[in-house]
Amino acid sequence: MKPSPYAIRAQGLRKRFGRAEALAGFDLEVRAGTVHGLLGPNGAGKTTVVRILTTLLRPDEGHAEVAGFDIVRQARQVRAQIGLTGQYAAVDEVLTGRQNLTMFGRLLHLGAQGAARRADELLERFSLTDAAHKPVKQYSGGMRRRLDLAAGMILAPRVLFLDEPTTGLDPRSRNEVWQAVRSLVAGGTTVLLTTQYLDEADKLAHRIAVIDHGRVVADDTPGELKGAIGGDRVEVVLHDQADVPAATRILVRACGTEPEVDAEERRLHAPVVNRVATLTEVLRTLEDQGIGVADIGLRRPTLDEVFLHLTGRRAEQSAPGGGPAEPAGTDPAGQRTHKESTVA
Amino acid sequence: MTAVTNPTPSPLAPTPPVVQLPRSRAYWAVADCLTIVRRDLIHRVREPAGIVWQLAFPIVSVLLYGYVFGSAMTVPGGGDYQEFLMPGMFVMTMAFGFMNTATAVVSDKAKGVTDRFRSMPMAPSAVVTGRGIADIIGACIDLVILGLCALAIGWSPDDGPVAAVAGFALLLLLRFALLWVGVFLGLLIPSVETAGNLYALVFPLTMISNVFVAPSLMPDWLGAIATWNPLSATVTATRDLFGNPVASGGGWADDHATLLAVGWPLLLTAIFLPLAVRRFQRLSR
Ligand SMILES: Nc1ncnc2c1ncn2[C@@H]1O[C@H](COP(=O)(O)OP(=O)(O)OP(=O)(O)O)[C@@H](O)[C@H]1O
Ligand SMILES: [Mg+2]
Numbered sequence: 001m002k003p004s005p006y007a008i009r010a011q012g013l014r015k016r017f018g019r020a021e022a023l024a025g026f027d028l029e030v031r032a033g034t035v036h037g038l039l040g041p042n043g044a045g046k047t048t049v050v051r052i053l054t055t056l057l058r059p060d061e062g063h064a065e066v067a068g069f070d071i072v073r074q075a076r077q078v079r080a081q082i083g084l085t086g087q088y089a090a091v092d093e094v095l096t097g098r099q100n101l102t103m104f105g106r107l108l109h110l111g112a113q114g115a116a117r118r119a120d121e122l123l124e125r126f127s128l129t130d131a132a133h134k135p136v137k138q139y140s141g142g143m144r145r146r147l148d149l150a151a152g153m154i155l156a157p158r159v160l161f162l163d164e165p166t167t168g169l170d171p172r173s174r175n176e177v178w179q180a181v182r183s184l185v186a187g188g189t190t191v192l193l194t195t196q197y198l199d200e201a202d203k204l205a206h207r208i209a210v211i212d213h214g215r216v217v218a219d220d221t222p223g224e225l226k227g228a229i230g231g232d233r234v235e236v237v238l239h240d241q242a243d244v245p246a247a248t249r250i251l252v253r254a255c256g257t258e259p260e261v262d263a264e265e266r267r268l269h270a271p272v273v274n275r276v277a278t279l280t281e282v283l284r285t286l287e288d289q290g291i292g293v294a295d296i297g298l299r300r301p302t303l304d305e306v307f308l309h310l311t312g313r314r315a316e317q318s319a320p321g322g323g324p325a326e327p328a329g330t331d332p333a334g335q336r337t338h339k340e341s342t343v344a
Numbered sequence: 345m346t347a348v349t350n351p352t353p354s355p356l357a358p359t360p361p362v363v364q365l366p367r368s369r370a371y372w373a374v375a376d377c378l379t380i381v382r383r384d385l386i387h388r389v390r391e392p393a394g395i396v397w398q399l400a401f402p403i404v405s406v407l408l409y410g411y412v413f414g415s416a417m418t419v420p421g422g423g424d425y426q427e428f429l430m431p432g433m434f435v436m437t438m439a440f441g442f443m444n445t446a447t448a449v450v451s452d453k454a455k456g457v458t459d460r461f462r463s464m465p466m467a468p469s470a471v472v473t474g475r476g477i478a479d480i481i482g483a484c485i486d487l488v489i490l491g492l493c494a495l496a497i498g499w500s501p502d503d504g505p506v507a508a509v510a511g512f513a514l515l516l517l518l519r520f521a522l523l524w525v526g527v528f529l530g531l532l533i534p535s536v537e538t539a540g541n542l543y544a545l546v547f548p549l550t551m552i553s554n555v556f557v558a559p560s561l562m563p564d565w566l567g568a569i570a571t572w573n574p575l576s577a578t579v580t581a582t583r584d585l586f587g588n589p590v591a592s593g594g595g596w597a598d599d600h601a602t603l604l605a606v607g608w609p610l611l612l613t614a615i616f617l618p619l620a621v622r623r624f625q626r627l628s629r
Contacts, residue, residue, distance in 0.1 A: 080465035090456030
């Protein structure tokens with residue numbers, strides 16, 4: 001068989017549930033050995049994609065290959081190559097953590113010894129050794145989640161699917177998950193990771209596909225995605241909420257566009273072309289007018305802003321008060337210094 | 345300001361390859377099934393509460409009806425009411441047992457465990473065959489416990505060991521058939537909470553039968569339903585095999601109780617086994 005550079009290829013996937021169209025022609029290519037983020041708001045179709053690619057759901061239309069095997073016709077071969085951690089923990093609550101992992105290891109055909117060895121490795125890796133012999137019922141939400149992630153990684157699979165893997169985890173556990181993912185990637189695993197945490201996609205993923213209404217609306221490196229909406233921004237945080245209108249006027253004059261305003265947080269930001277000149281001007285004017293500044297600086301756009309730009313909505317909240325921001329008229333390309341994101 | 349942190353390429357030990365054993369498909373079909381049986385039996389050991397309740401009900405019934413109301417209950421054709429009641433309690437335990445099957449299936453489905461199994465390269469049949477074998481083992485344990493309780497209060501099978509074994513075999517056959525009904529309903533109902541509603545189905549099924557009262561003592565239409573109830577066939581057949589009072593109404597169904605006690609379960613299996621399999625396959629819809 002010809003080795004394909006892609007661990008996942010999906011073409012024109014469609015899936016409807018009754019009237020609702022969950023996927024409306026979903027395309028994706030994920031290079032082997034990379035982490036691909038799938039980013040989208042609630043109901044965008046992320047879980048549906050994962051369920052189809054892991055053979056749990058059949059697509060109505062379109063086809064897909066995972067690890068070189070067709071997800072419908074060669075479902076069994078696909079299953080021998082993948083690991084899955086779904087959006088909601090899928091572990092046996094009555095069994096202990098270790099019993100869970102050894103059971104899944106046996107069902108993954110590692111044999112009794114292989115399953116036991118792998119279970120202990122994973123319990124250690126996810127800091128569950130102390131709780132190994134407690135029934136999962138007594139686990140906290142985060143512990144359950146970690147056990148579920150461990151279960152998805154038993155095989156050190158060729159392709160790993162993680163559906164919102166760190167939702168509900170504390171920062172330390174989140175770090176453990178990221179480390180485990182990186183370690184698998186270092187061993188050659190390809191990862192498709194859905195998330196609503198923009199910083200997570202930014203940190204882990206080589207590429208990010210943004211999905212909305214069952215379709216990919218953008219697919220690029222995190223750096224390029226951020227670049228696409230127009231370079232750096234100046235961001236001001238005020239001491240006093242009452243100064244927001246005045247500061248807005250200053251930013252409009254200095255940057256030439258309406259800034260985005262988060263009145264609650266007293267935070268304003270707008271795209272800049274002449275970075276330092278504009279920053280200096282803004283700061284001076286603010287000082288002249290006696291407006292107290294808590295923080296000011298230049299920064300690259302966040303993925304949240306990318307999302308807002310691509311879909312007209314915020315990723316993490318439903319429609320905000322302001323409505324979609326107009327993208328800056330000119331794209332100040334060439335002024336950016338791209339930091340390429342790489343993993344391991 | 346917010347710094348853009350990129351993935352730190354830390355010197356990580358790559359995860360060592362994990363080896364899947366090369367064995368034949370048939371080997372894994374059996375091995376996977378045993379893994380599931382083991383898991384289901386661990387459940388039984390760790391969560392005995394539900395089973396204790398299910399066994400308590402027939403035991404309490406026997407004590408209550410046998411000792412308290414016993415004198416008020418009559419068995420047409422004569423005979424001791426407690427002796428009459430015991431086979432009915434065995435059958436009722438088998439009938440309630442399918443609630444366990446349904447509850448376990450719906451719970452696995454709702455908690456995503458079924459999906460995890462389905463995403464694995466295990467033999468898909470193992471999920472169901474494992475469940476089935478574990479439930480039959482469970483039913484055997486139930487029958488042993490109940491049988492010992494019955495012996496303790498003076499019940500005994502009077503027609504010899506062969507007939508007694510045949511009687512228990514019929515009980516297990518009924519449980520086997522209800523297994524598929526349980527799997528099917530478990531896959532059909534949406535949540536664990538709804539599973540409790542199945543009692544509304546089982547209760548009339550056990551009450552409108554000859555478990556407690558001979559159908560000849562019921563109004564005609566009710567008696568007819570009770571006589572043709574699949575549970576009644578097994579009750580009558582086992583009463584016969586255990587040498588307990590039968591209280592036959594003399595109709596065709598009563599005369600051919602053993603035939604029906606084999607036929608009904610086979611018919612139920614023939615209907616619900618394919619339905620359950622189809623339902624399982626349709627999870628990917
Ligand atoms: N089993 C189902 N039955 C009916 N509708 C469904 C089903 N599964 C998903 N949907 C619908 O399909 C759409 C996509 O759902 P999906 O779960 O894939 O979104 P998601 O991107 O994972 O969202 P979230 O961020 O909330 O997890 C939604 O509109 C959802 O209501
Ligand atoms: Mg989802």
